[in-house]
Amino acid sequence: MNLDLEPLRIWLHSTGISWIMTHTKWAWAASETLHFMGLTLLIGTVGLFDLRLLGLAKGVSPAALHRLIPWGIGGFIVNVLTGFCFLAGTPDQYLYNNAFRLKVVFLFLAGINVLVFYSAVFRRVRILGPGANTPLAAKIIACTSLALWIGVISCGRMLTFFRPLPGTHH
């Protein structure tokens, strides 16, 4: 598949966000800091919920623990916004970067995993109280979630080592 990413790259590069990200001293560092804080909120809430589904801290009620998830979603939204800032800032460094492409694949799969969880399993999980065992389907989804989010973080940290050389992507 040979998708032409040039129009997207040119548009991203033309945005005001792109200019701010590359022409100020603080924007990139501030966005990175927020991106790491968002990651922390996501892993701290969704990660703990996944671990409970897998059987850790069984005394914790899954439904009650789920009340922390909106903070993880908040962290994820922060990361989508700051992530877009990086992408707009130097689009060629991401669009033609294999670590970034794998990160997008993992994000997509994590999204599907979330949809499967809420459409097929959450009904059975939200009624569980403290001490209850979770269905096997919930455990599989939790394990997948942990693996995919760790994969997303790993790809993010790998970005700098897969940077395309300027001009090599045409």
Next chain:
Amino acid sequence: MRELQYGWPPAGNGHRVVDFPKLMNPFFAWLEQTGLSVWVRESPSLWAFPTVLIFHAVGMGFLAGANVAIDLRLLGVAARLQLAPMERFFPVLWFGLWVNVVSGVLLLIAYPTKALTNPVFYVKLSCIALALVVLRQIRIQVFRDPALDRQPLPRRSKMLAATSILLWAGAITAGRLLAYTYTRLMVNE
């Protein structure tokens, strides 16, 4: 005109200036050419520097993330969530802490001059040390309280939780800024 002196003890009458960073140079030089330092820093393998960075980020997510989740609960989020069984999540925090101690020491061995000559690095370490002290206080004052989950949390617990969140935010901010604030990458630069 006298040059501005940087060092400890401060320049003054009868004091010889000892330049602390300069004093450390032989140590940095030795450490930077050890096999482990060279491997982490210069190996083209993805298992070297990139993998250490990955562990450091994932460990951060579990350590600071789980701690902040507990802090949020103390501040009143998910109020129906019982705190006592949450103690079973503490091993997740210790796991994240040890992953980050090991990966952090490896990063420090790879670039000792870069980290140890940057004041921001000491800000980061101080934030982490204080966050762990606050976490210890949360364990002692909140989780060891016999009235846990039976009475509303005292104001003091909420103060601890808010302080904890601020310290982790500080540690993450300082950690991120390390990449922007260092003045020397290696001992001979």
